[in-house]
Amino acid sequence: MSDNKPQPERRSAYRAFQDITTRWMDNDAYGHVNNVVYYSWFDTVVNGHLIREGALDIHNGEVIGLVVETQCNYFAPLEFPDLVEAGLRVAHLGRSSVRYEVGLFAKGGETTAAKGHFVHVYVDRATRRPAELPHKLKSVLEALR
Template structure:
């Protein structure tokens, strides 16, 4: 007996996301086909998550004892993005574990109601010195809970 086919991913509205950040596309983001290259979307995911954590005082990328390492990432694309459009990245947290977090990001063309792309990545938080998983620091956990 075969596994049932999962439903096809669909664009989502803004309501499910807890924090937003505007990201300006750059001329170099466009590829030979005239739209933003897929690799740029993953850079936007990193940008929205890490900027939010840094601004909230939950991540110190230079001196903190705990750092996040990406162990999984995925993206679904629904419509093209082109320079010079602005992108509004919505952020939410889908799961908080002992040492890991699943972030979900929705990308919207500025002012549009539905995602042009959405995806996720999973951070495992480790001790900077030995790279072993570590329990989420309390400040980080508090910030993550506001994104659920």
């Protein structure tokens, strides 16, 4: 049996970065950021990037991304008042789906304190049926590969 234990990754494994400011309420009773906050950061990093790049219109776009899978591995604690640097990349790009991978780094850290992924299936806003990725969205996602 091989040991497939997840390992931290270096900054160079990610294509785009975004700073995240921790908040007092992010810490749990043990003095570090609670695990549920990491998933919120994943959403913020991905959707923030897509909006800034003009690839996602959350109010009027014809397609929306629905999360169908998510996962996170933790390697080192983060805590308030840390500044977190989030790295983003695309690991898989399909006709209507994409697997985003996010690495979270303590400010200036060289390896991930946590890393994870989630899969969006893009669907027609009205019918909620899978829809082909629009050209602009696909172009922005290709740049993250």
